[in-house]
Amino acid sequence: MSCESALERICIPAGGGRDAMALFTSRGPVAEVFRFGLVPIACRARNEDRSQVALSLNNNEVNIYGRAASEWKLQETLQGHDLRVTGIDWA
Numbered sequence: 580m581s582c583e584s585a586l587e588r589i590c591i592p593a594g595g596g597r598d599a600m601a602l603f604t605s606r607g608p609v610a611e612v613f614r615f616g617l618v619p620i621a622c623r624a625r626n627e628d629r630s631q632v633a634l635s636l637n638n639n640e641v642n643i644y645g646r647a648a649s650e651w652k653l654q655e656t657l658q659g660h661d662l663r664v665t666g667i668d669w670a
Contacts, residue, residue: 615636615651619636621635621637621664622665622667630645631643631644632644632651635664639662639664641660642656
């Protein structure tokens with residue numbers, strides 16, 4: 580399994596399958612797991628107060644999700660890139 584930082588990780592199990600893409604966030608002793616589909620996450624960024632996350636699902640779109648209670652809801656899809664999005668920086 581490949582993962583990023585300790586506080587927020589995007590992990591892709593080697594076997595793929597149903598758990599091919601998940602966002603793990605840690606706020607204290609318990610980690611939360613959120614699934615956004617079966618496509619690998621190419622890149623992601625969060626806003627300053629961590630209430631929104633921008634994800635690129637290995638294509639030319641950026642999906643912005645907002646936290647609604649205990650789950651993430653799609654708020655906006657940014658289109659217009661000619662090529663696959665490989666980096667996001669939220670300023």
